Amino acid sequence: MPAANTIDKKDVRQYVAALARRRGVVYAKTGNDALAEAITRLADDDVRTDETEDLLVALKRAHVIDGPTMVSLLGQHLDECRHV
Template sequence: MPRQHAATLIRKLAHRYHVVYAPRPSDVLAHHYTRLAGDDVELDEVERLLIALQRKGYLTRPAAVRLQARYLRESRLHESRL
């Protein structure tokens, strides 16, 4: 059986557990801090779902980090092929 792309796996987990990302006040503050520091970081839908899955306890922190690394690797690979 072929391995699922990380984005597909993350979306399926979020759907299975009815998880959506809802920003917390600390998320908004962190976004402003990074923006003001000149490091404007925008998380995409998949990365936000990863945060939500971890916050709800469906992923451990190490599992979320590994899955995000895999997702970013796959995203870069896909972009380099375009």
């Protein structure tokens, strides 16, 4: 499992997509995901995840990355999205 501090994070989107491809991991929406979306909608919030965020969740669920690594990569990804 890669440690958060050992990952080249210059392009998280590309890194995450390549890691998921190498490990054969794809995102599949679960019942809990659907429930979270419904609750978010009922709270009148507008939260939409992108493919990279979904793949990070899938990689965590598949035990390819751990929680701290997921959080680190997600933060880096969101920073990259803001700077585009």
